[in-house]
Amino acid sequence: MTAMVTVDDALTRYEPVIGLEVHVELGTVSKMFCGCPTTFGGEPNTQVCPVCLGLPGSLPVVNRAAIESTIRMGLALNCDIAEWCRFARKNYFYPDMPKDYQISQYDEPLCTDGYLDVTVPLADGGSEVVRVGIERVHMEEDTGKLTHTGGATGRIHGADYSLVDYNRAGIPLVEIVTKPVTGTGGLAPAVARAYVAALRDIMRSLGVSDVRMEEGSLRCDANVSLAPPGQPWGTRTETKNVNSLRSVERAVTFEIRRQAGVLDAGGHIVQETRHFHEDDGTTTPGRSKEEAEDYRYFPEPDLLPVAPDPAWVDELRTTLPELPAARRARLQEQWGISDFDMDSLINAGAVELVEATVAAGADQGAARKWWMGELSRAAKDRGVELAELGVTPADVARIADLVGQGTLNDKLARLVFEGVAAGEGSPDEVVAARGLELVSDDTALLAALDDAIAANEDAVAKIRDGKVQAAGAIIGAVMKATRGQADAARVRELLLERLGE
Amino acid sequence: MSDITRDEVAHLARLARLDLPEEDLTHYAEQLDVILDAVAAVSQVAADDIPATSHPVPMANVFRDDVNRGCLDRDEVLSQAPAAEDGRFQVPRILDDEEPS
Numbered sequence: 001m002t003a004m005v006t007v008d009d010a011l012t013r014y015e016p017v018i019g020l021e022v023h024v025e026l027g028t029v030s031k032m033f034c035g036c037p038t039t040f041g042g043e044p045n046t047q048v049c050p051v052c053l054g055l056p057g058s059l060p061v062v063n064r065a066a067i068e069s070t071i072r073m074g075l076a077l078n079c080d081i082a083e084w085c086r087f088a089r090k091n092y093f094y095p096d097m098p099k100d101y102q103i104s105q106y107d108e109p110l111c112t113d114g115y116l117d118v119t120v121p122l123a124d125g126g127s128e129v130v131r132v133g134i135e136r137v138h139m140e141e142d143t144g145k146l147t148h149t150g151g152a153t154g155r156i157h158g159a160d161y162s163l164v165d166y167n168r169a170g171i172p173l174v175e176i177v178t179k180p181v182t183g184t185g186g187l188a189p190a191v192a193r194a195y196v197a198a199l200r201d202i203m204r205s206l207g208v209s210d211v212r213m214e215e216g217s218l219r220c221d222a223n224v225s226l227a228p229p230g231q232p233w234g235t236r237t238e239t240k241n242v243n244s245l246r247s248v249e250r251a252v253t254f255e256i257r258r259q260a261g262v263l264d265a266g267g268h269i270v271q272e273t274r275h276f277h278e279d280d281g282t283t284t285p286g287r288s289k290e291e292a293e294d295y296r297y298f299p300e301p302d303l304l305p306v307a308p309d310p311a312w313v314d315e316l317r318t319t320l321p322e323l324p325a326a327r328r329a330r331l332q333e334q335w336g337i338s339d340f341d342m343d344s345l346i347n348a349g350a351v352e353l354v355e356a357t358v359a360a361g362a363d364q365g366a367a368r369k370w371w372m373g374e375l376s377r378a379a380k381d382r383g384v385e386l387a388e389l390g391v392t393p394a395d396v397a398r399i400a401d402l403v404g405q406g407t408l409n410d411k412l413a414r415l416v417f418e419g420v421a422a423g424e425g426s427p428d429e430v431v432a433a434r435g436l437e438l439v440s441d442d443t444a445l446l447a448a449l450d451d452a453i454a455a456n457e458d459a460v461a462k463i464r465d466g467k468v469q470a471a472g473a474i475i476g477a478v479m480k481a482t483r484g485q486a487d488a489a490r491v492r493e494l495l496l497e498r499l500g501e
Numbered sequence: 502m503s504d505i506t507r508d509e510v511a512h513l514a515r516l517a518r519l520d521l522p523e524e525d526l527t528h529y530a531e532q533l534d535v536i537l538d539a540v541a542a543v544s545q546v547a548a549d550d551i552p553a554t555s556h557p558v559p560m561a562n563v564f565r566d567d568v569n570r571g572c573l574d575r576d577e578v579l580s581q582a583p584a585a586e587d588g589r590f591q592v593p594r595i596l597d598d599e600e601p602s
Contacts, residue, residue: 028567029567029568030567030569030570034570035565035568035569035570035571036570037569037572043575043588044575044589045575045578045579045588045589045590046572046575046588047572048572048575049570049571049572049573050573053573053578061564061565062563062564062565063564063565064564064565064566065566065567066567067564084561094595095590095592095595147589148595159594160594161591161592161593161594162591162593162594163586163587163589163590163591163592164590164591165588165589298555299555301555301556303563304556304558304561304562304563305562306561306562307561307562308562
């Protein structure tokens with residue numbers, strides 16, 4: 001194995017070119033070509049019929065909703081919608097497709113030649129907009145799920161045999177292929193990640209897919225090649241099934257470093273598919289392509305061409321929701337915040353959360369403060385996304401409200417967040433169960449205050465001499481006695497009143 | 502005049518998972534040549550301005566509504582398979598292959 005080089009070092013000699021192929025499972029009720037349900041997690045082979053099992057004599061019929069979803073995706077990605085296109089058979093022998101071919105599209109994709117503007121976070125906290133060209137968006141069907149049995153690793157190598165579940169076979173799948181992305185230099189890994197994130201956000205706002213990467217409803221293959229500046233593009237590798245945003249970034253980074261090492265040593269890059277390993281962030285070669293793939297595509301004779309009426313396409317165009325980029329610009333203006341603050345929200349994946357928190361009644365400043373402060377820290381500590389923390393925008397709005405009312409201070413609010421995230425219930429339930437309300441009853445505060453005054457004669461003397469900063473010691477003692485549940489500002493007021501008497 | 506080689510026949514046989522004996526390759530190459538020549542006769546009448554026809558019936562846009570229809574009973578399905586385990590089809594060792602997508 002050749003030595004790896006750092007990304008920065010690699011970039012002094014080579015320009016990376018990346019390309020991404022993303023597969024999105026559509027959220028239709030039924031499969032692409034038959035009426036079987038598409039629900040995730042069903043008992044194996046209970047969502048199958050003659051069509052998706054490829055039984056002789058069965059015939060596919062196209063799901064109208066899948067075509068609609070694909071056209072809407074194409075429109076959202078600024079693509080041209082074909083006036084006429086066909087499905088094609090991709091022939092291969094593999095047990096994940098019982099027909100021994102996959103119905104796909106080949107040289108006549110439904111959507112072509114679009115783009116997506118991607119906001120890429122920069123190391124300095126700012127951002128840069130990169131336009132990623134879209135080569136094509138086409139329809140196909142998903143394959144069955146294989147489980148490899150026997151052998152030590154549960155992997156395909158060394159397995160004794162494999163088991164197949166066809167529930168997933170035939171679920172509508174849309175493949176989105178970018179044009180080669182050039183000239184992004186060291187930003188290439190971040191561009192890859194930001195592109196997949198942006199695509200995910202668009203699919204979600206279109207409502208065409210639940211885009212859960214962890215359930216495989218959005219899957220990504222990353223192509224990477226390197227070449228010295230000004231030279232023709234190098235040979236590319238394709239790293240398959242990179243299935244989280246972080247992995248996309250890591251896989252591209254690894255390939256840049258690995259390929260630079262190979263080229264530095266005078267070697268050449270083998271055109272091959274590679275597998276990404278989540279545990280150490282490396283890629284290893286898959287099947288080497290001794291022979292070029294030969295899928296023998298031909299027009300699918302069992303399906304008629306798709307020729308979307310331009311009026312239908314125009315009608316679908318009107319159903320497009322406000323897309324994430326436009327929505328962000330609008331929110332930034334509404335909230336009156338700087339580009340930098342907006343970038344921070346985007347980079348933290350907090351825009352939608354803050355928006356929902358504001359919708360639930362919170363002030364935008366308070367909403368941003370909690371999501372970007374306490375909650376971002378907690379998410380980072382646990383290695384999860386903000387949205388997966390178990391705290392909802394409604395919870396944040398309620399806690400901000402309790403702080404606003406003076407029922408909680410920031411310190412107590414943090415404990416409430418901790419309780420909510422730990423599944424102890426709603427903010428009000430956590431406040432009640434943990435007894436976290438601020439002591440607002442002056443009688444109780446005065447009792448604690450008098451104890452503190454008695455115990456801190458030095459400080460009292462200093463305050464009487466005009467050294468008001470000495471009040472900190474007494475306020476601290478009161479906070480300690482009330483387990484942090486006193487309102488410090490109120491304690492200070494009471495103290496000065498007391499000593500002024 | 503087409504000219505199918507023995508290598509091409511061997512390649513096609515491999516793609517179709519046909520176990521053709523080495524000594525039959527020439528025989529099949531000759532036969533395929535004859536077939537291709539016969540089909541090529543079409544191009545004598547079909548000029549460049551006539552598009553290739555994949556679907557002889559002039560129809561398009563035959564769609565179904567996105568609704569569920571009944572599925573098959575799993576036991577009945579698996580009873581048709583050569584082997585099954587755990588509610589799944591059992592297939593022989595796949596070895597070094599990998600999934601296309």
